[in-house]
Amino acid sequence: MxxxxxxxxxxxxxxxxxxxxxxxxxxxxxxxxxxxxxxxxxxxxxxxxxxxxxxxxxxxxxxxxxxxxxxxxxxxxxxxxxxxxxxQEILATNPDTELFAGLTFGQRMADQFAQLAGSWGFIFTFSGVLVIWIIVNTINVFKQPFDPYPYILLNLVLSCIAALQAPIIMMSQGRQEARDRLHARRDYQVNLKAELEIRHLHQKVDHLLMHQWERLVEIQDIQLELINEIKNRT
Ligand SMILES: [Zn+2]
Structure with missing residues (x-):
């Protein structure tokens, strides 16, 4: 057996x-x-x-x-x-403050003059001065006109103003160009940073979607298992 x-x-x-x-x-x-x-x-x-x-x-x-x-x-x-x-320092600073900080007195004067010469106020005032000059020298307000017709002194003054105005305005324009270049460079930097930040955010979202989702599903699986066990017992 x-x-x-x-x-x-x-x-x-x-x-x-x-x-x-x-x-x-x-x-x-x-x-x-x-x-x-x-x-x-x-x-x-x-x-x-x-x-x-x-x-x-x-x-x-x-x-x-x-x-x-x-x-x-x-x-x-x-x-x-x-x-x-x-x-990372914040790139979105105002480029004008950086630009104006390094200006000399002459450059600031040139800017102000260019701004003044390009205004309607300057045109009206200057026209007024010309008209008064011509009237004073035509209708003999004083005993002897200081600049009789054809106003040679006025021509000289106007030529001098024109000769000085041109280089001053060109000076101011040159700096305007420099300012535009600085603005463009700053814009490029800000765009680049935004692009990098967006890429960074993409990576974060991808990470959240891939890893955390996986884990949540796993935890849910375990919960379902527990629920089934409880169901089977009752
Ligand atoms: Zn045991």
Whole structure:
């Protein structure tokens, strides 16, 4: 007569409990959980048993671990933003202040003169002076007109003003061009920075979509598992 083979009583690989109702086959444990258990208990194999209490414990540990890495990643993102804010100076400064700071007295005078010469006020005032000059020298307000017809002195004065006006306006125009160049360079810098920031934001959004979504789905999976277990018990 053959000896009846000894049936090994199933026990939990972690705590060693042998209540049949509480035991699950280890192959039913989620692979990520199995890895976690294997890390702590090197002897854990898929071909054994594990009790419900231990599954709950490791499930809890795993979700906590997920949430902690999530938290760590969010705080590292925040750190990155803070660092970038600290390192990168704000480029959107007013280029005019930089330009006006280095101006000499003569350059400022030239600017003001060019602004004055290009106004309606200057044209009306100058026309008035010319008309008064001509009237005074035509209808003999004084005993002797100081510049009789054909107003040679007036011609000389006008020629002198024109000769001086041209280089002063050119001086002012040259600086206007320099200001335009500075504006263009600043615009380029701001555009470049905006482009880089947008790329940075894209990367952040991609990161959120890829990693956090994955983790949320995993946590939801575990929750569904728990719900199913509760359902089966009732
Ligand atoms: Zn156990």
């Amino acid at each position: 053959n000896k009846k083979p000894l049936k090994i009583k199933p026990t939990c690989q972690i705590c060693g409990c042998d209540q049949r109702r509480e035991l699950y086959h280890a192959s039913l444990v989620r692979p990520v959980l199995a890895d976690l258990i294997h890390n702590e208990h090197g002897s854990f194999v898929e071909d054994g048993w594990i009790c419900n209490k231990d599954i709950q414990k490791y499930r809890h540990q795993y979700v906590q671990h997920l949430l902690q890495t999530e938290k760590g990643e969010i705080s590292s993102l925040e750190q990155e933003v803070i660092d970038s804010l600290r390192q």
